[in-house]
Amino acid sequence: MDKTDLETYQVQLSQVELALSDDPGNSELSSLRDELKELIQLAQTAIAQAEAASSSKAEQTNNRKHSNFTPTHAWSAGDECLAKYSGDGGWYPARITSIGGATDNAVYSIVFKGYNTTELVKASEIKPLPPNYNSTSTAPAAGKRKLTKAEEEEREKKKKKNEKKLEMKAAKAKEQTQKQATWQKFAKKSEKKGVHIAGVSGTSIFKTPDNPLGRGAICSDMLFFCTF
Numbered sequence: 001m002d003k004t005d006l007e008t009y010q011v012q013l014s015q016v017e018l019a020l021s022d023d024p025g026n027s028e029l030s031s032l033r034d035e036l037k038e039l040i041q042l043a044q045t046a047i048a049q050a051e052a053a054s055s056s057k058a059e060q061t062n063n064r065k066h067s068n069f070t071p072t073h074a075w076s077a078g079d080e081c082l083a084k085y086s087g088d089g090g091w092y093p094a095r096i097t098s099i100g101g102a103t104d105n106a107v108y109s110i111v112f113k114g115y116n117t118t119e120l121v122k123a124s125e126i127k128p129l130p131p132n133y134n135s136t137s138t139a140p141a142a143g144k145r146k147l148t149k150a151e152e153e154e155r156e157k158k159k160k161k162n163e164k165k166l167e168m169k170a171a172k173a174k175e176q177t178q179k180q181a182t183w184q185k186f187a188k189k190s191e192k193k194g195v196h197i198a199g200v201s202g203t204s205i206f207k208t209p210d211n212p213l214g215r216g217a218i219c220s221d222m223l224f225f226c227t228f
Contacts (some may be wrong), residue, residue: 079095081095189199
């Protein structure tokens with residue numbers, strides 16, 4: 001018997017009791033009502049026994065899992081380890097940043113050394129560093145993991161951005177040098193014509209030249225300066 005049978009008996013019982021309310025003296029309906037009540041009681045007992053057995057079996061399975069679980073290493077946040085990289089399946093130096101999950105199914109958040117990549121790994125995907133590992137030494141190129149496609153694209157993007165900045169700075173410096181050279185050339189030619197440029201040789205552009213023409217001379221020079 002299961003819950004479906006129990007629900008069927010309960011519906012039938014309600015129908016029989018409704019019929020008895022209209023015909024209380026009907027012996028057949030009374031007998032049927034008693035039988036349905038017995039069936040409902042039997043069904044409830046069977047269901048309870050089945051649920052108890054299922055619960056006991058599940059508890060035994062959980063106890064077996066806990067008894068068989070033997071942690072190989074007690075890890076803590078901040079510990080250094082070798083972690084399995086999902087990109088290529090290789091083992092690389094890493095540091096545990098945090099630990100989550102259940103006691104028998106812990107999940108470790110790790111950061112690979114020399115990279116900003118963070119991954120979540122299981123206990124089977126981390127292991128202690130070898131005894132001869134030197135954390136201060138530089139790992140050989142062969143010991144470094146390969147960059148992911150996204151990391152390579154990001155590195156290339158930064159490289160191009162830096163190159164563009166350098167090109168812009170070089171172009172601005174060249175433009176500034178050309179402007180200075182043009183100004184110096186212009187100033188020298190102006191001086192030869194008798195026009196004194198402000199800020200050049202410590203003289204003012206409005207200084208009257210020392211010659212017999214006086215103001216007429218500077219006007220002539222200014223005309224030259226404006227049409228130069």
